[in-house]
Amino acid sequence: MAIFTIDIGGTKCAVGVGDAGSITDLVSWPTEIGGPQHTLDKVTQQFNAFINNGHTFQAVGVCFGGPVNYATNTVYTSVHKAGWDEFNFGTWSNTQLGLPIAIDNDANIGALAEYHFGGYENPESLLYVTISTGIGAGLVINGSLLHGFRNSAGELGHIRITDEPLECQCGRLGCFERVCSGAWLERTHGRPAEVLLAEDAFLSTYAENLARGFADAVLLYNPEVIVIGGGISNAGPRLLERVRITLKKELGSWAHLMPRIEISTLGPSGVHLGAMELARGLL
Incomplete structure (x- = not known):
């Protein structure tokens, strides 16, 4: 059945x-x-x-x-x-x-899929970050999801990554989602994310912003693997390469915590x- x-x-x-x-x-x-x-x-x-x-x-x-x-x-x-x-x-x-x-x-759900079917050979911990209309994260540790006290762990999209007074839909200022989600990219810049990310200069700036959000997640959770999913992941190897470089720089003296970073291939x-x-x- x-x-x-x-x-x-x-x-x-x-x-x-x-x-x-x-x-x-x-x-x-x-x-x-x-x-x-x-x-x-x-x-x-x-x-x-x-x-x-x-x-x-x-x-x-x-x-x-x-x-x-x-x-x-x-x-x-x-x-x-x-x-x-x-x-x-x-x-x-x-x-x-x-x-x-x-x-x-x-x-x-995405984190469970990547942990069990993503081909990562049962990592100790895996953080899945979906970047599409919004941004969210799921963390699997030793096969179990981390849900948190109010079942709301993983709201990575609403950590603050900039001091600019950019108001997010949640009401906070400077949220990761406000800066990097597909919906906000189009609202802010007037063009779809896939068009914006095709430009090298924009991609470089975008990867720097992603790295700020990912660095906070690395310092909080110390994941073995980070998997990027959602519509933004369609930027593929170009985005992946930039994020790997910029995250290591962003971590600075904590670069020894650098996780493996991949793009989801589950479709x-x-x-x-x-x-x-x-x-x-x-x-």
Whole structure:
């Protein structure tokens, strides 16, 4: 029997079938405005289509693009899409799907996927940083996610990396996300991130800003591996090379803590692999 995987992001949603360490039957669509109803109606329809095609499921794993309480399967708040605040996925799954469910944010899900399927040979610790509409991080230590007291560990996007009075959507000034996320890059500079990062001069400055945020994470967590995911990771080897150089400089006398840094190679199935691994913990 398989795991039904769900990804609910700021720009797209997707479902899939997770079984035997792989994901099949991925179906995706643009995230709709208006909260859970329209999105979950489509999820339920696709679940029923999978059942009608002969799939059987043991549990559900959900990747959600925002802060969640994984212990209660509840969304804290949705920063990028309205209407999801305090939504309880446990109640929904029990009513609509009749299956146990596990939910976590996209960064934690990504970290699980990279730790188990990224090919890093079971590192002692792995920090996954997703840089897309926003910025988030997930940390796996000896196979277990670090959730924190309020299930909110990893809000790396909201550490301060500049003294410039740049107001973030969260209300703080100078946030990592405010400076480096894809959405804020486009708002600030008037062009999409992929266009901006194609320019060497901009890429160099951007890598310096990334290194400031990563340096704080290295000093706090001392990870063995940092994996960069999300839309910004499409900048590929050019970005990776600059970040490796600038992070070592940024760490200065702490350069001996320099982790291995890589770009995620799991592709669109990555979050579904993580959601599958999360749900396996219910079995």
